[in-house]
Amino acid sequence: xxxxxHNNASQLSLILKRRSVRRFDRRAxxxxxxxxxxxxxxxxxxxxxxxxxxxxxxNDTRERREILxxxxxxxxxxxxxxxxxxxxxxxxxxxxxxxxxxxxYLGEVTGLIHSVIDASLAAENMVIAAESLGLNxxxxxxxxxxxxxxxxxxxxxxxxxPLLLLCIGYxxxxxxxxxxxNTNVVMHKNRYRMPAKGRLLWNYRRSNKTLVNMGxxxxxxxxxxxxxQRKFASKEMMLREKKLRRELRKIGFLPNRL
Amino acid sequence: xxxxxHNNASQLSLILKRRSVRRFDRRAxxxxxxxxxxxxxxxxxxxxxxxxxxxxxxNDTRERREILxxxxxxxxxxxxxxxxxxxxxxxxxxxxxxxxxxxxYLGEVTGLIHSVIDASLAAENMVIAAESLGLNxxxxxxxxxxxxxxxxxxxxxxxxxPLLLLCIGYxxxxxxxxxxxNTNVVMHKNRYRMPAKGRLLWNYRRSNKTLVNMGxxxxxxxxxxxxxQRKFASKEMMLREKKLRRELRKIGFLPNRL
Numbered sequence: 001x002x003x004x005x006h007n008n009a010s011q012l013s014l015i016l017k018r019r020s021v022r023r024f025d026r027r028a029x030x031x032x033x034x035x036x037x038x039x040x041x042x043x044x045x046x047x048x049x050x051x052x053x054x055x056x057x058x059n060d061t062r063e064r065r066e067i068l069x070x071x072x073x074x075x076x077x078x079x080x081x082x083x084x085x086x087x088x089x090x091x092x093x094x095x096x097x098x099x100x101x102x103x104x105y106l107g108e109v110t111g112l113i114h115s116v117i118d119a120s121l122a123a124e125n126m127v128i129a130a131e132s133l134g135l136n137x138x139x140x141x142x143x144x145x146x147x148x149x150x151x152x153x154x155x156x157x158x159x160x161x162p163l164l165l166l167c168i169g170y171x172x173x174x175x176x177x178x179x180x181x182n183t184n185v186v187m188h189k190n191r192y193r194m195p196a197k198g199r200l201l202w203n204y205r206r207s208n209k210t211l212v213n214m215g216x217x218x219x220x221x222x223x224x225x226x227x228x229q230r231k232f233a234s235k236e237m238m239l240r241e242k243k244l245r246r247e248l249r250k251i252g253f254l255p256n257r258l
Numbered sequence: 259x260x261x262x263x264h265n266n267a268s269q270l271s272l273i274l275k276r277r278s279v280r281r282f283d284r285r286a287x288x289x290x291x292x293x294x295x296x297x298x299x300x301x302x303x304x305x306x307x308x309x310x311x312x313x314x315x316x317n318d319t320r321e322r323r324e325i326l327x328x329x330x331x332x333x334x335x336x337x338x339x340x341x342x343x344x345x346x347x348x349x350x351x352x353x354x355x356x357x358x359x360x361x362x363y364l365g366e367v368t369g370l371i372h373s374v375i376d377a378s379l380a381a382e383n384m385v386i387a388a389e390s391l392g393l394n395x396x397x398x399x400x401x402x403x404x405x406x407x408x409x410x411x412x413x414x415x416x417x418x419x420p421l422l423l424l425c426i427g428y429x430x431x432x433x434x435x436x437x438x439x440n441t442n443v444v445m446h447k448n449r450y451r452m453p454a455k456g457r458l459l460w461n462y463r464r465s466n467k468t469l470v471n472m473g474x475x476x477x478x479x480x481x482x483x484x485x486x487q488r489k490f491a492s493k494e495m496m497l498r499e500k501k502l503r504r505e506l507r508k509i510g511f512l513p514n515r516l
Binding site: 045117127160231233 | 446
């Protein structure tokens with residue numbers, strides 16, 4: 001399709017060219033810009049207008065330092081002028097329901113899924129809004145290592161989960177669009193068809209080659225597979241799953257028994 | 259902030275003016291446009307490049323009819339020319355890991371959250387891409403009533419959840435932007451502060467008044483509270499929670515025991 005024929009081609013190209021940025025320069029970002037980005041987040045579709053999300057801007061130097069101490073990886077966070085915790089929030093909607101004397105209920109798992117969807121839809125709007133304002137961004141989840149401690153620092157009540165930490169600023173790196181699988185790997189017609197092993201590996205090799213050529217890997221990692229092996233290593237992930245379940249149970253996003 | 263001063267003001271205004279559309283006209287949408295929208299979805303950030311999502315375009319008339327029979331509410335679906343099930347997909351990434359002979363593990367809950375985030379980020383990109391191409395859209399979850407039956411129709415393997423049904427087409431309704439809470443209700447600085455009951459009710463009344471004035475409600479519902487009361491009624495939601503847990507357990511997105 002010839003996209004340039006369309007009036008809003010530049011809007012689409014903003015999405016198609018967007019890539020995450022992990023090193024920011026020292027330029028500050030104004031409060032007005034931050035508010036506009038959050039407002040853009042609120043424009044995302046939300047389950048029955050409930051807005052199952054909250055956004056916590058962290059700009060207090062001491063609080064930042066405490067958070068940096070809690071996460072082991074922090075080069076990205078250190079360079080980002082703006083930190084916004086995008087939270088799944090069922091607590092405020094529940095208070096709203098109660099204030100209206102409604103007889104409503106949100107099960108733990110229903111609340112978790114609804115709020116993760118709402119928060120993520122809003123988060124992506126914020127990312128696109130940032131791009132349209134000439135800024136760059138990256139989502140991080142380093143804080144998943146210390147959800148409980150960070151929730152305490154942010155004074156999060158029960159039923160609020162710090163889902164993504166959105167870092168925003170002006171890019172200080174040269175980076176290009178990252179590869180994705182061919183669209184026919186992720187898109188199906190009428191029925192799901194699992195791609196054959198050969199097709200997956202072909203897609204993997206093509207993506208990996210592009211990433212190697214753009215100098216994407218560092219710290220001794222030399223391929224996407226190595227990167228995944230490090231991030232999703234069985235032993236570590238089992239512990240992480242156990243911890244995540246425990247923490248979600250504690251804040252009301254999983255029941256005590258299934 | 260004077261947004262018109264910025265080069266990409268129109269891109270931002272696309273997000274700020276976007277609203278869900280629930281009635282579409284009969285104009286067809288080309289395959290090229292659909293593919294462009296899915297490609298825009300793939301440009302969303304994704305956890306370590308894993309792309310925990312799949313998209314299923316349903317255009318087979320018989321399959322559509324079977325799905326309509328499974329959901330009770332269907333006026334929206336009936337009028338939409340394009341149906342795309344946005345799925346949380348851990349199955350394909352796991353097959354990719356296995357094909358690469360990696361020793362990786364994704365816990366049930368970790369996989370659920372990662373894939374709901376990835377799928378939702380992609381879904382919102384698709385919504386904005388559709389707007390930029392002059393199309394309108396709405397997310398529906400009517401199919402949650404029959405996840406198991408619909409998963410069978412779509413031939414979904416274990417570890418794939420049909421999360422959102424994205425309906426796309428050209429609007430056949432006059433609709434305006436829906437109200438949201440004041441940004442200071444959802445945005446916090448450094449610490450979460452639960453808004454007082456009075457502030458929540460003030461925001462509720464303002465939003466409700468706007469919705470009433472725009473003729474948003476129908477089918478005997480006269481306020482946002484009534485709408486919520488119907489959608490989140492305790493008795494029904496308890497059953498829904500139970501069913502959702504059972505279904506997520508069955509497809510590997512919740513463990514058998516916590």
